[in-house]
Amino acid sequence: MPNILQTGDITMPRELAGGIWQKAQKGSVIAALSGAEPQKFGEKDIMTFEERPRAELVAEGGKKSSSAAKFGLRTVKPHKVQVTVRFSEEVKWADEDYQLDVLSTLGGSLSGALARALDLTAIHAINPLTGDKADSITEHIGKATNIVEAGNDPDLDIEAAAGLIIADGFKPTGVALDLAYAWQLATLRYPDGRKKFPEIGLTTDVTNFEGLKAATSDTVSGNPEVAAPTNLLGIVGDWGTMNWGVQRKIGVKMIEFGDPDGQGDLQRMNQIALRAEAVYGWAFMDMNAFALIKKPVAQ
Template identity: 50%
Template sequence: MPRNIADGMVRDTRSTSVVAKLSAREPQRFGETDYILFNDLPKAEFVEEGANKASTTGGFDSVTAKPHKAQVTMRFNEEVQWADEDYQLGILTELGNAGVTALSRALDLGLLHRINPLTGSVITGWDNYVTSSTKRVEIATADADADIRSAVGLLVNDSKSVNGMAIDPKYGWALASLLTEDGTQRYPQLGFGTDIQSFLGVPAAMGDTVSGTPEATDTGIRAIVGDFQSGIRWGIQRDLPLEIIRYGDPDGQGDLKRKNQIALRLEVVYGWYVFADRFAIIENATP
């Protein structure tokens, strides 16, 4: 695999997910990574000249980000290897781009919902993910912006920051379709709501991974608001080399040589920790 293609794939994997757009990645060592947190911030003290200094010790705790490996293995006919060089590179680039999209979506689906993208099922052994938050707002009116205000209120009244918003495309359309009393668009800057980048001053990112589709059954979640800057600590612990596999059965689909195939494998090890109480979930009402 040409190195320039490989580097581009890894770079794009880091930047195309909803989570990556709203929450900056940070360096992490491989394995479990501990973060020290103050749960009782120290307070400063004004001291008069010649007076004694009092103790200002604060309390602290720690949380642990755990590694999660995501992989994509794609098969294609080995005849591609016999084509001219330009054609080969074109095929590999297309396959690589598809793999990058899959890995980016895996970050969202795992970190937001604990969903395994390949099966669409919940990974029951994972207990640290954004939508485990108990701060929930059920969509009850046609005014989608009212639901956002309610969700923000849950956080602000709990002394939590709101600096990001992940929006499902269906909800983006609902926001863009709101009208004023005289029939004009309430938020004209949203256009048709197909690429909302901010809403009422809060950075936003759109993606259908918010609702978990199409990899899984629609979760009913339409937006997530909260502290994307500090409420998510994530990084890429390992960029494993892109690999062209020419022999064996790397994915349980049969021997490559027998089927006249080769395989392309991309792997990334993510690490993350989520403070779920710093997020509020906007979701459809339970039937």
């Protein structure tokens, strides 16, 4: 049988490569709430209206006036993420079916890692591997200044957060919920014991709430990756104001020599490494389009 694993770039079978990205989108609250847009590699500027032009009613024979319009620029910046996984080099000598199993296993790990990487970088501006703040990320949702202190009723928290962004002229389109917070919402009850939201059921997989598209993941709080607690429980936003996409498709490369990840020389350890990389790019039109629901900080 032909050898799929060869030094250098690997052409991953189409059904596996497509599945990786599909699973990655399902695992990311950003991908679930804000559709990706095609992007070229590198920085790109997006023109925005800081003040939109207004139409004018003109009487018959009347004069026409100019409409003031103020333009601004937002810059989409690329951010590369990678996953490196080591295997015994014996996998190179196996038949094609076994190698496909290896790539399938890698694909499952990769999709989850990519999904979390998008959320952890664009929400918290951290390096997903270390949990530390990434100086290269200057724009992230965690910078939003609309903040609601969580109370005992998550539904009222979400309502208050939606009200904040509406007051700033935006339309709430979706809510991202941390898993524990989604469970709290699912188990809310009236004084007589009836569940407030029986349609949610005994699950944290909330897809819709009060007309808002919903997505749940522990990437909202950043646990367990974040080095310092964020206290973030939920994000209500006008998610259409976020411009993001994949600037470089998922590629897989086999590395046979050297120490590509600081874990020791591959040849000495009888190993090979498979590395997958993707490049995300994003920009936010206005951070007032988002409101954060945060756990109260103990005094």
